[in-house]
Amino acid sequence: MKRIIVSVSNDLSTDQRVEKVCNTLHQNNFEILLIGRILKNSLPLNRNYKTKRMSLMFNSGFLFYAEYNLRLFFLILFSKKDILLANDIDTLLPNYIVSKIQRKKIVFDSHELFSEIPELETRPTVKKVWQTLEDRILPKLKNTYTVCDSIAAYFNKKYTTNFKVIKNAPISKKDSATxxxxxxxxxxxxxxxxxxxxxxxxxxxxxxxxxxxxxxxxxxxxxxxxxxxxxxxxxxxxxxxxxxxxxxxxxxxxxxxxxxxxxxxxxxxxxxxxxxxxxxxxxxxxxxxxxxxxxxxxxxxxxxxxxxxxxxxxxxxxxxxxxxxxxxxxxxxxxxxxxxxxxxxxxxxxxxxxxxxxxxxxx
The missing domain is CATH 3.40.50.2000 (Glycogen Phosphorylase B;)
Incomplete structure (x- = not known):
């Protein structure tokens, strides 16, 4: 059974895309460890696979990303795994470095054009950091997918990559609410x-x-x-x-x-x-x-x-x-x-x- 470490920077509880991906992989004989963070208002988790939520000193801004990525690097470096799955640019760097050091397969799921989110338009220095990471790493990745055709086409044209599309559709369900x-x-x-x-x-x-x-x-x-x-x-x-x-x-x-x-x-x-x-x-x-x-x-x-x-x-x-x-x-x-x-x-x-x-x- 192949082990996959899945990384995300949120608190896990409301990320439906990550939950669906992890459940699908778990149900098809992959062993999952999902890593995120825990906040004061984080909801409890009840998953069929392993999860780990890190409690951080900093929860916003540069210090948050620095602390999270550093701790994520050492956590995945010393954990058993066959495959690394990074969700969005803000988890990609430590996953990429570990994949190179230990020669592990890496997969990248881009939930959005992270370097183009509106919150970065007034923060050119921060935007440049994420854009640089994107420019340096994405052309080197072989296993990539994203949420829609437009983003896939954007990446594939800019970086000559081969992004696939996995739409964020929900699990089919009968309605029972009143x-x-x-x-x-x-x-x-x-x-x-x-x-x-x-x-x-x-x-x-x-x-x-x-x-x-x-x-x-x-x-x-x-x-x-x-x-x-x-x-x-x-x-x-x-x-x-x-x-x-x-x-x-x-x-x-x-x-x-x-x-x-x-x-x-x-x-x-x-x-x-x-x-x-x-x-x-x-x-x-x-x-x-x-x-x-x-x-x-x-x-x-x-x-x-x-x-x-x-x-x-x-x-x-x-x-x-x-x-x-x-x-x-x-x-x-x-x-x-x-x-x-x-x-x-x-x-x-x-x-x-x-x-x-x-x-x-x-x-």
Missing amino acids: RSSFSFPHKGKKIILYQGSVNIGRGLELMIDTMIFLDNHLFVIIGSGDIYEKLKVYVRDKKLENKVYFLGKLPPNQLKELTPLADIGISLEEDIGLSYRYALPNKIFDYIQAKVPILVSDLPEMKEIVNNYNVGEIVLKRNSESLANQIKIMIGKDYNLALEKAKKELIWENESIKLLTIFNNLK
Whole structure:
């Protein structure tokens, strides 16, 4: 049985992609050790494979990345393994060095264009560091995959690599939730849902402003991030506390119960860098699996899903009044047949076949 060490810089509990990858590999006779970190608010883990969460002195900024990468290097260096799986650029360097020192196979999963995320646009020195790592290491990797066609094409053109695509589709699941699962007043209301990271550039301010023009609608935000508290203040200032609800970060099993209760799922990312432009967020697949129609930005990967499967609408104008009118029209449409078809096709069971092909044929 081949041993795989999987590295990720988050706290593991809400990373659905990593969990699906690890479960698939574990179920197909790979021994897994998943390494991440633990925070004060980290949720407990209950996995069928081994996990290790490091408690760090620093949890943000340069010192976090320096400490995490140094400790990760020594941990994987002195652990038994046959294969190293690095998730995103921020775990790649120690994995790459150990793979060279000990001549181990290395696999790289790029969840996004890390060096192009909006948070780095105002931090050119930090951006240059990640870009340099990307430029130096990616051309040398033989076993690589990412989340969508646009990112794969970007890497393959820039570095003459051979990135495969493993979409972040959810595991197929029957819906069993009822609206009583929501703990706030919602009777007779239409629910607009956002789930994911609460960071800049996600279009959340636009959606909050849109609620001014929507009576009988609620906007529910599930997740946490850099602007979470700022958005709460924004909602209070707009006096929209009875229309906008923050549920915080939820474990995947609870999230799967709540998602089907929505009437519309949104993904309104702004075009503020290549990472967002090429984004194909997990939430889009989660909405579809829950048979929730989607309203998405006019960006290539998200637009392609809507156009190919007719499971929702593409934002026509990014202003609150226009968006409110588009939502009202969406509420009156029936997307059930299209969602049922997409739900059967866009599932992890199909993506896992491609994943196993990669790990069973490492170069």
